[in-house]
Amino acid sequence: MNTAVAFQGYLRQDGRKGIRNLVVVAYLVECAHHVSRRIVTLADDLNVHLIGFPGCYPNDYAYRIMSAVCTHANVGAVLLVSLGCESMDRERLLTQILASGRPAELLVIQETGGTRATIDAGLAAVTRLREQAARVKRVSMGLNELIIGTICGGSDGTSGITANPAVGRCFDTLVSAGAACIFEETGELIGCEAVMAERAVTPALGAAIEACVEKAEHYYRVMGFGSFAPGNADGGLTTLEEKSMGAYSKSGSSPISGLIKPGDIPPTSGLYLLDVVPDGEPRFGFPNIADNAEIVELIACGSHLILFTTGRGSVVGSAISPVIKVCANPDTYRRMAGDMDVDAGRILEGRASLDEVGEEIFKNVVAVASGARSLSEALGHQEFILTYKAFEPIGPACLPVHHSR
Template sequence: MTALRGWQRADGRKGIRNVVAVAYLVECAHHVAREIAGADREAAHVIGFPGCFPNAYAQKMMERLCTHPNVGAVLLVSLGCESFDRYQLERVVSDSGRPVRTVTIQNDGGTRASIAAGRTWVAEQAAALAAAPAVPMAVSELVVGTVCGGSDGTSGITGNPAAGIAFDRLVAAGAACIFEETGELIGCEGIMAARAVTPELAAELRASVEKAARYYATLGYGSFAAGNADGGLTTIEEKSLGAYMKSGQSPISGLIKPGDIPPKGGLYLMDVVPDGEVRFGFPNISDNAEIVEMMASGAHLTLFVTGRGSVVGSALAPVIKIAANPHMYARLADDMDVNAGAVLDGTATLEGVGQAIFDLVLAVGAGQRTKSEDLGHQEFILTYKSFDPIGPACLPI
């Protein structure tokens, strides 16, 4: 088995990448952050929160992301007058043992001077991170997320079940695996709840999907894009049954919310739909919002199954792209890491593709770059939400 390569963090976790996060704390600082990170997409990754109103969820997410195991140093880029609590964020990062610095555009001489100061600091940190020694890492130390995006009628019969097989292997090896989008599990709540390790957790799983169904009913749209229908999917329940296949067959060990770190290996459902009355709009406005939430829960990398052909990657954590549709694979092979569509051609089996995904997870954990990393994809999006903490039944001992 491939030995993973990690960088040790003070909290005990290890990262499979060692990057500088350049984090803007309001959209008004985004340009400066982007200019600081510059064209070197290996060393510095831009993340951030665009809003100017305070939000506990966004604060927690940014704290978790800036202390993500793949992050070795953090530059905060503040305009100066935004509501985001940069002091607390800087404290949290500093307490994690990472180098951190804040550039405040209004105090540091504006755009040009802030970019110059930021670039100097990032270059120093990147050099230090590049020289930092790696340590061996076990599969059981990995946290892996999965999403599907740009789904079609092939997603649920090739890519998603293959990702599920890889998840089963990872869980068996002691890794923590996270699946999500309760809005895309509508109609699956009964079969999913039957896999919970306790009856109390089963009730929580069921309740999370019922909450999602209510939430989306109020909004008037399901988690269903026009392209899903072009690809042969007709209803949200049909899309859900396909999406559910990503979870594999392992028992479900817990229910977490964005930013909750899985306490041990096993399979976890992430409840991504906000609590309380409908506020701030759609739960996750596009696929990267889901990847960001899994990273906030510690995901080192994400399996992304696509039928129509999503090309995204992510800042901070590699994304493995799994093509479900063989016709799409033929058009977008440069963007895809795995061709699960070969199952429909009869040139591969689900079992074989699942094993290939598992092997690729280990290779990427050992340093191999994914297609989206090579292409410089570093999408990132974080918007407003609000959550209540999870209840005691969500993480049975």
Template sequence: MLSGYPRGDGRKGIRNVVAVAYLVECARHVAREIVAQFKPLFGDADFDVANAHHAAPEVHLIGFPGCYPNRYAEKMMERIATHPNVGAVLFVSLGCESMDKHYLADVVRASGRPVDVLTIQERGGTCSTIQQGVEWIHHVRELLREQPTVPMRLDELITGAICGGSNGTSRIAANRAVDRALVMLIAEGAACVFDRTAACEYEIKSCEARPELADAIIHCLAKATRYSRTVGRGGFAVGNAGGGLMMQEKKSLDACANSDALPDVGIVKPGDILLTGGLYLLECGAGRRATFGLPKISDNAEIRELIACGCHGILSTTGRAPVVGSAISPVITVCAHPTMFRNLCGDMDVDAGHVLEGCSTLDQIGRGLFSLTVAVANGTRSKSEMLEHREFITSCNSFEPIGPACLPASAHDEMLHKKSLGLMAA
């Protein structure tokens, strides 16, 4: 049994973060300086995991740099500002950006969270706005520190999985270890959502028993392929080749190992809240066509999209060992390359390379990863959290809404209920 922070929509969080969100690049400096005034939780030598839920809440910086309207970016901000791991939000506005700060504040307020908006042009400029932001957060942190926790079951946990920085070891060790951890989580009723690259559409379809969902998977992955060809690049990067992968299809097969042992039960778009337990595919490809100004997103942006779907934490597999984490939700990094893990052991959480060296089995690594996921959900800090990695990126994008074929049949009625609560895109 876990301990969680209850939210107004019935969900529960495993963290109680104060989010400071700038709504345009011109407000980033002020927002960043507000956050900088608070000593990170992980700098405390006396930090006690057993009392983590009663410690002063962390303060995280998030935001959107654009000075132009984009519904996708606004939806991302709305979903993350009301994420289960967020306890309060301070929006920092310049005053003339396109992001609708009053709408966002109303959404957060309606969720029962403390919220405030600081408009730099109306608050006396940089220094005055920073001071007012710091004072507000001091007050809110004391309120959140006293917030009681409630029991939280594993079937209320949502876990994201991403395969980033792949090399030849990813499919052999890291992704298959995550497979086993996901099997155990889903057996407990939990929901898991993962991203997957294109070029393996028909391998995926052959694993899916429901024809309508299999066709929907092919459709969304084909869109991602067309988009990548139009913009001139896909999910295959220079680092993948340097790690021993020679083609997009090989990288995709590596990513597909994240779901080899499980049937797909649904597809979600960024910002759609998962309806029931089971495994979900996150469609990361953009909408109908590539548009100027909508770039191919990075692994950090895909992690943010997983978080926008309500993921409490992220399992990130890699053979190239990126030293990153995320704001809002903890990232657990599973490294498949033994030498890379030893070089960067201070940044990596799980050494799946033990499988390649014959020191452990995939089942043993999977069980350990399952236990670590539960421990992190209950207050233990991942390596990226301890190192204060809080990467966050939001860009413009556009997505078509999902259709009923993308949902498990048992979730159709729940979909209507969730839409009525505003938890899922119409």
């Protein structure tokens, strides 16, 4: 497989390179959601995305993720929309985005004159920001500058046999080409902690991985439910650890280079595990209320694009980073082909090998990185969820290899 491919990226002033050049409109509390949505709807442009945080109470995690996604490599400009009385530190956020070299504006609804005035002002701002973002420099970009995240959603008994190991093959190719790859959801890796720890580049990292899965198990036990949906059982999965074994195969066979938390950007190429389960005693509810909450965290870690495997048939995409859908179940593919970029169910019916599907996923990665729209992206899927959480910084054992990307 030819991995010496290059494509045209967008060079940001902070030195990062993106594969999209988006304007994001971010509401900073639910009270500013409607106004922001109207601005995005009226702008009517697939490159203008709506993101936001609904809460009025302060939260360090939410601030960190919001600032990480607003300064993401795929983002060219930002419009912040505040009601005016919420806790999110809008001035600090604006300053941080401007410091990254991205054009940004802030509208405060209470100061702008209410709904209609802010929608009008927002549309004018988006027009200005689009023009400024369009001046970005195009530069050559290689696989060694890409960060790719993977997630599974709507898993069934076929996921762990077809789509997940095929993504694992693609991850092996990407890691050997110098990319950084991230897998996640430690609550869906319960039962895999020992095998996973053996793949860590140092014993101390292995111990940190085992501790983080133990934390996840405790957290879900307190919640009273594992990360296991009724549809998983409909699709033939019986237990959380069975789902875990299937999910784990997305990681491929590379050594695990580090353990990161939401908002941490992988410092080198290699395979990284993202710990998505909050630290400390459980509060604020379930770690991730739905798949898109995990996708936002992968994006906050710099993921340029997301490989999403599904058996039952998820249709979601995401704001900011394109989502490539890999369908595990051949029956689901036949029902929902318009949502699925890759038909991995062929493996189950003997029409393709794991290696062939892995290579097809890799080709999709190159095409989407080069500007082709994934199906969910072309359909306009731009889901985004950000909720309350609490994290401690990662420990010294988590990133044994340090180089700046």
